[in-house]
Amino acid sequence: xxxxxxxxxxxxxxxxxxxxxxxxxxxxxxxxxxxxxxxxxxxxxxxxxxxxxxxxxxxxxxxxxxxxxxxxxxxxxxxxxxxxxxxxxxxxxxxxxxxxxxxxxxxxxxxxxxxxxxxxxxxxxxxxxxxxxxxxxxxxxxxxxxxxxxxxxxxxxxxxxxxxxxxxxxxxxxxxxxxxxxxxxxxxxxxxxxxxxxxxxxxxxxxxxxxxxxxxxxxxxxxxxxxxxxxxxxxxxxxxxxxxxxxxxxxxxxxxxx
Numbered sequence: 247x248x249x250x251x252x253x254x255x256x257x258x259x260x261x262x263x264x265x266x267x268x269x270x271x272x273x274x275x276x277x278x279x280x281x282x283x284x285x286x287x288x289x290x291x292x293x294x295x296x297x298x299x300x301x302x303x304x305x306x307x308x309x310x311x312x313x314x315x316x317x318x319x320x321x322x323x324x325x326x327x328x329x330x331x332x333x334x335x336x337x338x339x340x341x342x343x344x345x346x347x348x349x350x351x352x353x354x355x356x357x358x359x360x361x362x363x364x365x366x367x368x369x370x371x372x373x374x375x376x377x378x379x380x381x382x383x384x385x386x387x388x389x390x391x392x393x394x395x396x397x398x399x400x401x402x403x404x405x406x407x408x409x410x411x412x413x414x415x416x417x418x419x420x421x422x423x424x425x426x427x428x429x430x431x432x433x434x435x436x437x438x439x440x441x442x443x444x445x446x447x448x449x450x451x452x453x454x455x456x457x458x459x460x461x462x463x464x465x466x467x468x469x470x471x472x473x474x475x476x477x478x479x480x481x482x483x484x485x486x487x488x489x490x491x492x493x494x495x496x497x498x499x500x501x502x503x504x
Contacts, residue, residue: 251429252278253422255467256285256412257437264290264435265303271433272299280427281359282418284411286437288361288391289347292384295359295376296350305346315343316398336399340389347385355381358427362411362418363390366400371414373421417470423477432474438467 252271254264264287271278283291293302309315322334355376361384362373374387390401390408401408415421422432 248431249280249427249429250276250278251280251422251425251427251432252282252435253417253419253432254281254283254287254290254435255417255437255470256287256410258286260437261286261289262306263437265299265306267435268294268299269303276433278433279357280422280425280429281357282361282422282425283359283391284362284415284418285391285394287435288388288411291359291361291376292347292350292388295355295357295384296352296381298356301351305349312338313342315346316340317342319399334399336393336395336397338398340393340399340401343392344385344389347388350385353381355384358425359384360418360421360425361387361391362415362421363387363393363401363408364411364413366395366407366409367405369414371411372406372408373418415470416467419470420473423473434471434474436467436471 252268257263268290278294281291281294283289290302293299293305297305317339318337319334319339320337322332323337325331326334357376359376360373362371364371372387374384376384379387386401386403387408391411392398393400393408394410395413398410411418416438417434417436419432419434422429
């Protein structure tokens with residue numbers, strides 16, 4: 247059976263799009279053995295590892311408002327950052343999201359899932375695999391991968407200060423290619439458009455700031471995609487006998503423009 251990998255980018259509430267693409271894949275008989283996820287993509291990874299696609303979809307459809315997954319702690323963050331009282335460093339707490347992660351029904355992973363977060367102390371990305379650590383430790387990494395700096399509470403473990411993996415890697419495609427499972431086919435689910443849409447902006451600071459952050463994130467996404475293209479170009483230039491287990495990455499469009 248062909249070894250298939252899936253790479254899911256970060257994208258916040260656009261996680262529903264990833265679930266839709268995964269449904270199409272499963273309907274076509276495409277069964278991944280390896281799933282990498284960053285930020286909200288890590289939630290999909292956890293769902294496929296310790297639950298099922300249907301369970302993940304039901305959990306997402308049950309969310310009606312922000313408070314279903316995030317607890318407000320703006321006052322606590324103000325007291326902590328201004329007066330030095332407490333340890334809150336984000337506007338929202340992650341406890342409710344963690345409860346949902348702990349509700350995943352299966353004690354053992356059904357496939358190899360890998361999620362990434364960034365340690366702010368070293369500045370380095372860290373990747374954690376479901377088949378290499380206990381379930382609780384893997385879910386810790388998923389929670390950290392979703393922790394957007396300033397907006398959400400950071401995760402502090404030992405000397406590490408863990409935040410959203412999208413700070414460094416929005417699309418961990420290189421990691422999927424290099425994974426020891428050596429997948430033969432990779433499906434990329436990008437929760438952000440490859441080409442950013444035009445946007446009308448007024449003079450308010452917040453929309454301008456958010457647009458700037460989106461464009462910076464988009465540039466990181468493009469650089470991540472360039473990895474696959476460079477990989478293929480190098481393979482095509484190398485004689486087949488010099489490349490062990492030669493693998494070529496091809497693009498597959500689920501939803502083609504009409």
